[in-house]
Amino acid sequence: MSMGFLPVLLPTDVLLWLLVAALAGYFAYCRRRPHLAAPWVRVLKSRAAIVSLVLLAGYGVVGLADSLHFRRALPPAGPGDATAYSPEVLSVLDLALAHLRHSTEKTYSAPLATRLFVREEIEMPDGRVLRDYPRLRFGGAQLASEADRGADVARRTLAGLAGAALLWGLLGFALRPLRRRFPEVPWGPGYVTLGAMLALAGPAFALSLGYHVLGTDKVGQDVLYLSLKSIRTSLVIGTLTTLVMLPLGAMLGVAAGYFKGWVDDLIQYLYTTLNSIPAVLLIAAFILMMQVVIERHAEWFPTAAQRADVRLLLLCAILGVTSWTGLARLLRGEALKLGELEYVQAAHGFGVSHLRILTRHMLPNVAHIIIISLVLDFSGLVLAEAVLSYVGVGVDPATTSFGTMINAARLEMAREPIVWWSLASAFGFLLVLVLAANLFADAVRDGFDPRVRIGLAAARRAAKEAAA
Amino acid sequence: MLAYVIRRVLYAIPILIGVNLITFVLFFVVNTPDDMARMQLGAKRVTQAAIDHWKAEHGYDRPLLWNPAASGLGKATDTIFFRKSLRLFAFDFGASEDGRDIAAEIRTRMWPSLALAIPVFLVGLAVNVTFALTMAFFRATYLDFWGVVLCVTMMSISTLFYIIGGQYLVAKLWHLVPISGYEGGLDAIKFLILPVAIGVVSGIGSGSRWYRTLFLEEMGKDYVRTARAKGLSEAVVLFRHVLKNAMIPILTGVVVVIPLLFMGSLLMESFFGIPGLGSYTIDAIQAQDFAVVRAMVFIGSVLYILGLLLTDLSYTLVDPRVRLE
Numbered sequence: 001m002s003m004g005f006l007p008v009l010l011p012t013d014v015l016l017w018l019l020v021a022a023l024a025g026y027f028a029y030c031r032r033r034p035h036l037a038a039p040w041v042r043v044l045k046s047r048a049a050i051v052s053l054v055l056l057a058g059y060g061v062v063g064l065a066d067s068l069h070f071r072r073a074l075p076p077a078g079p080g081d082a083t084a085y086s087p088e089v090l091s092v093l094d095l096a097l098a099h100l101r102h103s104t105e106k107t108y109s110a111p112l113a114t115r116l117f118v119r120e121e122i123e124m125p126d127g128r129v130l131r132d133y134p135r136l137r138f139g140g141a142q143l144a145s146e147a148d149r150g151a152d153v154a155r156r157t158l159a160g161l162a163g164a165a166l167l168w169g170l171l172g173f174a175l176r177p178l179r180r181r182f183p184e185v186p187w188g189p190g191y192v193t194l195g196a197m198l199a200l201a202g203p204a205f206a207l208s209l210g211y212h213v214l215g216t217d218k219v220g221q222d223v224l225y226l227s228l229k230s231i232r233t234s235l236v237i238g239t240l241t242t243l244v245m246l247p248l249g250a251m252l253g254v255a256a257g258y259f260k261g262w263v264d265d266l267i268q269y270l271y272t273t274l275n276s277i278p279a280v281l282l283i284a285a286f287i288l289m290m291q292v293v294i295e296r297h298a299e300w301f302p303t304a305a306q307r308a309d310v311r312l313l314l315l316c317a318i319l320g321v322t323s324w325t326g327l328a329r330l331l332r333g334e335a336l337k338l339g340e341l342e343y344v345q346a347a348h349g350f351g352v353s354h355l356r357i358l359t360r361h362m363l364p365n366v367a368h369i370i371i372i373s374l375v376l377d378f379s380g381l382v383l384a385e386a387v388l389s390y391v392g393v394g395v396d397p398a399t400t401s402f403g404t405m406i407n408a409a410r411l412e413m414a415r416e417p418i419v420w421w422s423l424a425s426a427f428g429f430l431l432v433l434v435l436a437a438n439l440f441a442d443a444v445r446d447g448f449d450p451r452v453r454i455g456l457a458a459a460r461r462a463a464k465e466a467a468a
Numbered sequence: 469m470l471a472y473v474i475r476r477v478l479y480a481i482p483i484l485i486g487v488n489l490i491t492f493v494l495f496f497v498v499n500t501p502d503d504m505a506r507m508q509l510g511a512k513r514v515t516q517a518a519i520d521h522w523k524a525e526h527g528y529d530r531p532l533l534w535n536p537a538a539s540g541l542g543k544a545t546d547t548i549f550f551r552k553s554l555r556l557f558a559f560d561f562g563a564s565e566d567g568r569d570i571a572a573e574i575r576t577r578m579w580p581s582l583a584l585a586i587p588v589f590l591v592g593l594a595v596n597v598t599f600a601l602t603m604a605f606f607r608a609t610y611l612d613f614w615g616v617v618l619c620v621t622m623m624s625i626s627t628l629f630y631i632i633g634g635q636y637l638v639a640k641l642w643h644l645v646p647i648s649g650y651e652g653g654l655d656a657i658k659f660l661i662l663p664v665a666i667g668v669v670s671g672i673g674s675g676s677r678w679y680r681t682l683f684l685e686e687m688g689k690d691y692v693r694t695a696r697a698k699g700l701s702e703a704v705v706l707f708r709h710v711l712k713n714a715m716i717p718i719l720t721g722v723v724v725v726i727p728l729l730f731m732g733s734l735l736m737e738s739f740f741g742i743p744g745l746g747s748y749t750i751d752a753i754q755a756q757d758f759a760v761v762r763a764m765v766f767i768g769s770v771l772y773i774l775g776l777l778l779t780d781l782s783y784t785l786v787d788p789r790v791r792l793e
Contacts, residue, residue, distance in 0.1 A: 272776075273486035276769035280734060284753045285491065285761055289498045292507060379624065386626050391734060392754045406628055413636050427629045435624040442620070 006085045008069040010309040012236050012316075016067050019239055039368065041184075042447035049443035050190040055436035058197050059231050066093040066232040069305070089305035093232075097225055100208055103138035105220035108412075111421050112211045114140030114149055139212045156210060157203040164202025168195050215421035217408065226400050227425045233401035234433060237316055237385045238378040244320025245377070249327030250370055254362050256328070257335025258354075264332070271325040279322045280391065286318040287311075287393040308396035315388070315395060319381060327373050334366050368448040375444045379437040386430065402430045469784075476780070480773045484557065487769040491762055492553045501528035501548070507756060508565060526565065526759075527551060552762070561763040564752070570763045574745065580650055581732030581744030584660055588667035588736075589729055592675065593722060595668055597711075600679030605706055607684060616677065623673030630670040631739045638662050648741035663736045679718060686714045716787050723782045724775035731768055 030036040043049050071085040094101055108117035115133040122130050135141070140149055172191060179187050204224065207213045214223035256267035274282075294300075294307060301307035338344060339362075347357050382402075388394035389403025390410075397404060405426040412419035495504075505522040506514055523529040530548050538546040545551075555562065561570035603615040639647040645662045686692070687710055695705045732746030741747070745764070752760035783790040 269482065269486070272773075273483050273490070273769075276483055276772040277487055277490065277765055278728075278731065278768035278772075281749065281753075281761060281765045281768060282490075285494045285758075285765065288753070288756055288758075288761075289494050292499050292503045296503065383626050386628055387735065390628060391750055402626075406626075406632075410632060413632060413640070418636075423632065427626065430626055431624055431629075434626075435621060438620050438624050 004073050005070040006073070008071055008089050008303075008305070010067075010069055010089075010306060011313050012240060012309050013067045013069060015240050015243060015313075016064070016236060019243070020064070039447045043443050044182075044185050046443040046446065047186045047189045048439045049447075050186050051193045052436040052440040052443070054190045054193040054197065055432060056440060058201075059235065059433055059436075062093065062228055063232040063235040065096065066091045066229060068092040071303075087303050089303050091232075093228065097208075097228065100222040100225035103212070103222060105136050105138065105212070105216045106134075107216070107218055107220050108419050109136055109139055109212055109216045109220075111213060111215040111223075112139070112149075112153060112207065113215065114143065114146050114211075117419065136212075139216075140210065142210050152210065153207065156206040160203030160206030161199060162202075163206065164195075164198035167202070168198050214425045215419075217405075217422050218412070223422050223425050226405055226422075227402075227429045229400040230402045230405060230426070230429065231433070233312065233395055233399055234382045234385060234430070236312060237319065237395075238381045238437070240313065240316040241319045241323065241381050242374050242377070244317050245324040245327060246370065246374065248320070249324035249373075250331060250363070250366075252324075253328035253331030254335045254358060254366060257332040257337075258339050258358060258362055260336075260339075267328070267332070271328055274322065275325045280388070280393075282322055283315075283318050283388060284391065284393040286321075287315065290314050304398060308399045311396045312399060315385075319384065323377060323381070327370070330369055330373065331366050334369055335362055338362055338365055372441075372445050372448050375437075375441040379434045379441065382430070382434055382437065402426045473777070473781075476777050480770075480777075483773060484766075484769060487766065488553050488556065491765050492549060495758055495762060496532055496548055496552070504528065504758065527562075552759075556763065556766040561766075562759060564760045565755075565757045570760055573748065574763070574767070577732075577743055577745050577748050578730055579744075580656070580742050581737065581746060582729060583656055584663055584667070584736060584742055584744060585729035585732060587660070587664045588671075588733070589722075589725070591664065592668045592671045593718075596672060596675035596679055597715075597718065599672060599676035600683055601706065601711065603676070603680045604683035604687065604710075605702070607687075616680070619673045619677040619680075621673070622669075623677065625670075625673075627670050627735060630666050631735060634662060634666040634669075635739060638665075648739070650740075650742045659740070659742070663733075663740045663742065667733065667736055679714070682714050682717050683710060686710050689713075716783075719786055720779055720782050723779045724772070726778065727771035727774040728768070730771055731764070 027040075030040060069089050069091050071087070071089055074084045074086050076083065106116060106120075109115070110117055113136065115135055118133070119131050120134050122132055122134050124130055135146075140146065140152075143149060143152060171194065175187075175191075179185075204213050208222075208224060212222050212224070214227065217223055217226065252267045252270070256264045290311070294311065298307075301310065344357060344361055347361055352360075385394055385401060386403040386406055389401060390407050394403045395401045405422055409419070409422035409426065412422065501523050502519055505519040505528070509518060509522060520529065528548060530546055530551065533547055533549050535546045552562070559571065561574070564570050564573070599615070603612045606612045606615075635647065638644050639662060645658055648659075650656065650659050687706075691713075692705060692709060695709050696702075700708075730745065731749070732742075732744040734746045734750050736742070737744045737746035738750045748760065749764050751757075752764070
């Protein structure tokens with residue numbers, strides 16, 4: 001019996017889901033400890049945090065749906081054959097967007113267009129050859145006459161809005177018990193944001209069934225589909241990098257500040273050396289070298305998707321190696337201060353072991369710095385991906401990402417008339433993601449940084465307003 | 469003071485050795501020169517003879533660390549490590565993979581890079597400080613609030629967007645400046661004005677928000693209260709007292725990047741066709757010219773260490789309380 005599909009566990013999928021599980025575990029742990037929950041409660045009381053959380057959740061749902069991969073079974077060649085699986089690795093998101101994945105055109109077409117963006121020779125039924133913009137294979141193919149497009153678009157938009165409104169109402173109803181339980185959370189702004197997101201997504205989906213909502217790119221792929229696929233890459237880079245950065249930065253930084261002496265010298269030497277190499281060059285050198293290794297061992301990777309995925313993971317690893325130094329320096333300074341405090345001295349006096357002092361007394365007291373800097377780094381990493389992909393040392397060219405989209409669309413600016421939609425979509429999706437991440441990071445900083453709470457009133461108010 | 473500087477310079481040596489080791493491991497141990505030759509020659513099925521020829525031509529045919537075939541000192545010097553890595557210490561960069569002298573290339577390319585990077589740095593600093601000071605002056609008002617919102621939005625926009633958008637709008641649509649290219653002398657201005665403007669604008673968001681925090685922190689200090697208590701106007705307090713003191717962290721914070729201005733800007737130079745070190749680096753990365761990448765890594769780390777030293781020295785210059793021991 002064949003299952004019909006073969007689950008594919010890409011390394012980044014596994015790590016991403018582990019990260020989600022770890023986060024869930026952390027919040028469950030926090031819930032039962034008021035002193036750990038307090039800063040998060042402060043964060044959740046901020047309107048900016050709620051608005052950005054709703055936006056990030058939207059991105060998260062798309063990204064996680066794109067992180068469940070499988071390979072379809074091919075129809076058996078003969079009776080009794082072992083099931084063979086297609087080499088194409090698909091995700092759950094691909095299933096939901098199957099109509100977009102298959103609806104490729106020949107080349108560029110504008111958003112909601114019914115005809116191609118470039119002229120072609122069309123053979124008429126009577127044998128004459130005409131130079132004109134040919135009709136699209138998919139976009140508006142359901143229309144009997146192109147004059148109906150306006151009415152059809154309006155009808156679909158309204159249907160999409162109606163569906164969105166229904167979903168909005170249902171979600172609001174489902175969230176009511178939560179709302180009653182946590183009245184201090186500003187649900188209103190979050191609910192409005194959700195409504196705005198649905199009001200965009202609903203019509204977009206309804207229209208995508210008959211048109212290319214954001215046009216098509218050079219090889220005729222739907223730009224909306226590409227943009228949605230890029231989200232996962234951004235999330236992977238923004239989150240998995242921390243898996244390298246966090247242990248390195250936290251352990252080495254705290255150890256340097258706590259042990260002082262030669263340990264401190266050694267760790268300082270390590271991060272000064274790493275820091276002194278320009279980050280782009282270090283990443284470039286590493287990625288170029290790894291590319292050679294990957295090419296030499298093509299047999300390690302059964303599918304192209306798995307190879308691209310390993311390269312993505314390596315990019316996260318090297319980004320982590322270049323970015324742990326900032327965290328380590330911060331933590332070293334903090335650990336130097338903490339080490340002089342009475343309670344740590346007392347622990348020494350009682351003969352508590354170094355390991356125990358580090359894990360029980362030092363780490364919990366620098367946790368706020370770790371959390372703040374992890375959240376702050378997310379947006380920088382997402383933006384860095386675009387630049388690195390432009391330089392040619394980012395993700396695999398086969399991986400869809402905002403960087404590869406921008407890189408491919410860059411030359412289209414020189415076309416006359418200009419092809420603006422792929423660039424605009426990539427930058428638009430990127431901007432909303434990074435803006436939401438930045439706003440959330442601000443709210444987290446305000447919630448966790450003790451200086452903000454006890455600091456001067458003016459700075460506090462200004463910081464709060466900045467977050468709002 | 470002098471003793472301190474000498475000690476710091478000596479301290480730079482182990483760091484540079486470390487940098488050298490990292491690049492050596494990345495470039496020669498992870499990948500053998502054979503792999504490099506295969507990649508440079510391009511084709512999948514190159515003959516071993518072609519590889520050997522390429523290696524001999526570029527001097528990669530020696531052993532990595534120890535050459536038992538050579539005599540005397542040659543055992544250590546006639547190796548890839550000595551010839552390709554240690555020679556960088558003497559600023560002897562050798563030739564790029566296409567045979568051109570890297571040092572000469574760097575000497576001609578650093579001027580366009582500096583012509584772009586220095587104005588971006590100076591104008592950017594002035595604009596950011598002005599912007600931040602304005603926000604701090606109107607702190608806790610709507611002007612401050614919307615200023616911060618603007619900053620957060622601006623820092624959320626990808627640099628690529630500023631470059632592509634600016635180039636399209638100013639150069640292509642309005643025809644105010646040439647789209648790309650470069651000329652020496654005064655003609656350079658018309659090629660540089662747009663990249664400089666874009667460089668400044670793309671830095672406003674993060675820069676002025678950071679400086680605003682510094683200003684606000686400074687304004688909470690006791691001497692500011694004293695100044696206000698003796699009846700000074702808010703403008704005088706801000707410009708005469710706060711600005712001066714807040715410039716200490718600002719200046720010492722930016723000193724570290726001054727030497728790195730030599731390296732140029734990767735994105736800006738490659739988008740605007742400016743023949744500086746940034747576009748040189750990016751071309752080398754894309755052509756996988758490892759000799760150039762190695763040289764740029766080394767120069768970058770030397771400049772960074774120089775920046776750290778200058779940072780320490782600048783503390784004593786702007787803040788008389790700091791004494792270097």
